[in-house]
Amino acid sequence: MTDLNKRVIIVGAGIIGSSIAYHLSQEHFQVTVIEKNQPASAATGSAFGWLTAAVEETANDLPLRKIALTDWHRLEQEIPDLTIRWNGSIQYTRDIKHYRAGESALQQHEIRELEPSLHSPPHYARFMPVDGSIDAKEATLTLLEAACRQGATLLSHTLVSGFIFENNKIVGVKSSHGTLEADYIVLACGIDIPTLANTINQKVPVLSSPSILLRFNSPQHVVNRIISCDDFEVRHARNGDLLAAEDYLTDKSLVDIATEAKKLIQQNLAHTQTISLQHQSIGYRPIPEDQCPIIGFIESTQPVYVAVMHPAVTCAASIGRLVCEHLKTGIQPQILNKYHPNRFNA
Ligand SMILES: Cc1cc2nc3c(=O)[nH]c(=O)nc-3n(C[C@H](O)[C@H](O)[C@H](O)COP(=O)(O)OP(=O)(O)OC[C@H]3O[C@@H](n4cnc5c(N)ncnc54)[C@H](O)[C@@H]3O)c2cc1C
Structure with a gap:
């Protein structure tokens, strides 16, 4: 068996797991994606879907963020069904102190012209x-479909609960549908990564942020x-619906938050008097405790890999390519050096 048809189990079919599955299956790895519910049913299913290049120069994930949109442009070419709208973004807070790389300053009359509502x-x-x-x-399902066309297998409604060993080496996973063997296991299961890492005494601190x-x-x-401004963050979905991302506030019910959001949108934007709430969901964003992406082999002697960061929708295309390059060549791409999980277990 050559390296390129090695078996890889990916735990989790969110945007990260699906992108990794697409890239690995493109390189002829034998990929099995195991998902405890349905694809994109956790954080990814509630994401606002902003792909942004705006990032502070001091951000931990700066190198990844700088290449993130280029990889999405590449995927758009490779997978015609993938739909991205490159319309740009306008952002303001009460006090803008500086502009980030790539951002330009809009004046009031220009904002009015661009966004007359x-x-x-x-x-x-x-x-x-x-x-x-x-x-x-939709992007997650499209990536998974493309991965499956390239030979990957998706096992939905299958929970991974731990690992199987042979002579102290991890050789597969225990799942609700039995054991499965693999040469590599990639944990792309978001907020559930710490639980699985714990079963092999590895610390991967990922917080759950609603x-x-x-x-x-x-x-x-x-x-x-x-x-995006202090009062609301909105965009149109492809079917014309208006999407809004809101902070989760523990002292308010979801209904109250939705009602207040609607009121603010209607106060600030024309043509919104007849909008009606269709759906509301709370997503639990996986956020590494130190705010820095965690990508790499969890421990040097075991074939278990982990991939988690925030904001992962923005960076998923790059993460998929880089993880694939790492597993294909056996050499960690330089950009991933500072994201190694061993920083927590040193
Ligand atoms: C309201 C909201 C707005 C957001 N807006 C943006 C945005 O504009 N831009 C952006 O980049 N990001 C945004 N995010 C963040 C983004 O959604 C996440 O960073 C991203 O979806 C994380 O993807 P993931 O694949 O790592 O995790 P998830 O989507 O959580 O996927 C993990 C998957 O693993 C599965 N799983 C877990 N444990 C197991 C197990 N033991 N066995 C099998 N399967 C398992 C889960 O069911 C899940 O499907 C937003 C999030 C929210 C909630």
């Missing part, structure tokens, strides 16, 4: 023309791009 455009805003938006659930996605039916077109 805004009742009171701010004096200044950040404009990121290269940003895009993607339906993260956030809310609201979907409004919107009879009229409201915004031309992503608009």
Whole structure:
């Protein structure tokens, strides 16, 4: 068996697991994706889907963020069914202190021209023309379908509960449908990574951070791009619905949060008087405890790999390519050096 048809089990069919599955199956690895529910049923299913290149120069994930959109552009070429809208984003807070690389400053009259629905455009805003938006659930299913066309297998409704060993070496996983053997096991199971890592005494601290996605039916077109400000964050979905991302507040019910969000949207944006709430969901975002991506072999003597970060929708295309390159060549891509999981177990 050559390296390129080695068996890989990917635990978790969110956007990260699906991108890794696509890239590995393209390189003729024998890929099995194991998902405890349905694909994109956890954080990915509630993602707002903002693909952004705007990042602070001091951010831990700066190298990944810099290449993230290029990889999505590549995937768009490779997989025609993948739909991304490259409409850009406009962002403003009460006090803009500086502009990030790639952002330009918009003045009020320009904001009014670009987004005529805004009742009171701010004096200044950040404009990121290269940003895009993607339906993260649809993209995950598209990546999985492409992976399956390339030979991957998807096992939904199958829980991975631990690992199987042979002479102290991990050789597969225990699942609710029996044991499965593999040469590599990739943990792409978001907030459940710590539990599985724990079963082999490895610490991979990933926090679970709730956030809310609201979907409004919107009879009229409201915004031309992503608009994010202190009061709301909105964009249109492909079918015209208006999507809004909201903070999760423990002292308020989901219904109250949705009602207040709708009110703010209607106060600030024209053509929104007839919007109606279609769906609301809380997604639990996997966020590494130190805010730095965790990507690499969990421990030097075992074939268990981990991939988790925030914001993962933005970076999923790059993560898939880099993990594939690592497993294919056996050499860790340089960009992943500072994301190694061994920083927690040193
Ligand atoms: C409201 C909201 C807005 C967001 N907006 C953005 C945005 O605009 N841009 C952006 O980049 N990110 C955004 N995010 C964050 C983004 O959704 C996450 O970073 C991303 O979806 C994480 O993907 P993942 O594949 O790592 O994890 P998940 O999507 O959580 O997938 C993990 C999968 O593993 C499965 N699983 C877990 N344990 C097991 C097990 N033991 N066996 C088998 N399967 C298992 C789960 O069922 C799940 O399907 C947002 C999130 C939310 C909630």
